Amino acid sequence: MPLVLAALRRARILEEVRRSGGARVTHLTTLLGVSDMTVRRDLEVLDRQGLLAKVHGGATAMETASAIEPGFEITSQRELREKEVIAARAATLVHPGMAVAITAGSTTWTLARHLFDVADLTVVTNSLKVAEVLHAQQRRDLTVVLTGGLRTPSDGLVGPIAVQAIRSLHVDLVFMGVQGVDERAGLTTPNLLEAETNRAFVDSTRRLVVLADHTKWGKVALAHIAPLSAVSTIITDDRLSSEAAEVLADQVAEVIVIPTGDDEG
Incomplete structure (x- = not known):
């Protein structure tokens, strides 16, 4: 019973x-x-x-449809602990004097809030939310380059204007959030224009760092961004299955799994 x-x-x-x-x-x-x-x-x-x-x-x-893009207000309330520990670890890869790119997304937005203490930093972003966080710091040693473009439900700027701006730049690191990570489909997003914009980010750097909590694994959205082999580093959390971790280890140069310390039932 x-x-x-x-x-x-x-x-x-x-x-x-x-x-x-x-x-x-x-x-x-x-x-x-x-x-x-x-x-x-x-x-x-x-x-x-x-x-x-x-x-x-x-x-x-x-969401059950691969072409449905959830808004920022929804995604920003999911997997809060996972995003926090992933973002904190990602921030340790950023050093003074670097130029880094940060794509749109709630995990990358969380990362922006961990960059307060990095001196002489240049950030290229297509995220209105990320730009807001960084501008609020009012630092003289922080340069924020906002790409411009068409606004998505997740407050990202995409399309030809964004792509043109990104292709004119080269950065030390790209931090990318994605909707799906899959063994065969690679990195995906529901938004066709966002996929094109993110591919421009991939081409702008030699080191692509993907921030993806365990819920992103196995999901395949409409538009392909890049294969797993294009990823230099993926940072995820310890709720990722061991099978998924093995697949990632085979295809990605560096896999960083962060303990969440979350024992909530």
Whole structure:
């Protein structure tokens, strides 16, 4: 009987999340008449099954179409702990005097907030969110180059104007966030123009650093950016499966797996 009750409860949670696009733990506990710990465990199970996306304080519906691009407000609430530790490790690759590029995305936006102490830094970005973080620092030794272009739902600037600006530059590192990482499809995004813009970033450097938490593995979005072999370094978290880690190790020069220290149930 408990197994049946759990299945019914999770079906109800899934129905509510899909109907509203998302739901908070507090709402679900009231709706179902159970403890927040029970709801959190249910969300964890449904997240592992790929039926919804567990976020801080609740869950959001999972996009099923490869051409659907989630907005920044949605992605910025997912896998918060994972993004934080990935971004902190990525920041250690940036040294004073470097010129680096940062693509659009919530993980790369988190990285920008870890660059406060890097002196004499030049950042090229097509992300309005990243530019906002960096401009807020009001530093004389920080130069921010915003590419321009057409605005995406994730607040990235893409298209011919962005591509032309990026192709005129060379940077020491490119930090890239992606929608999907797959053994065969490589790096992908739902946005065709963003794929073209990101390919220009790949061509602008000798070192491509991909920031991708474990949920990105196995996902294939509409547009191809680059094969895994083009990636110099990928930084991910320790919830990545061992099978995925082995595949990445075979195709990517450097794989950095960061412990999250997150034991939330």
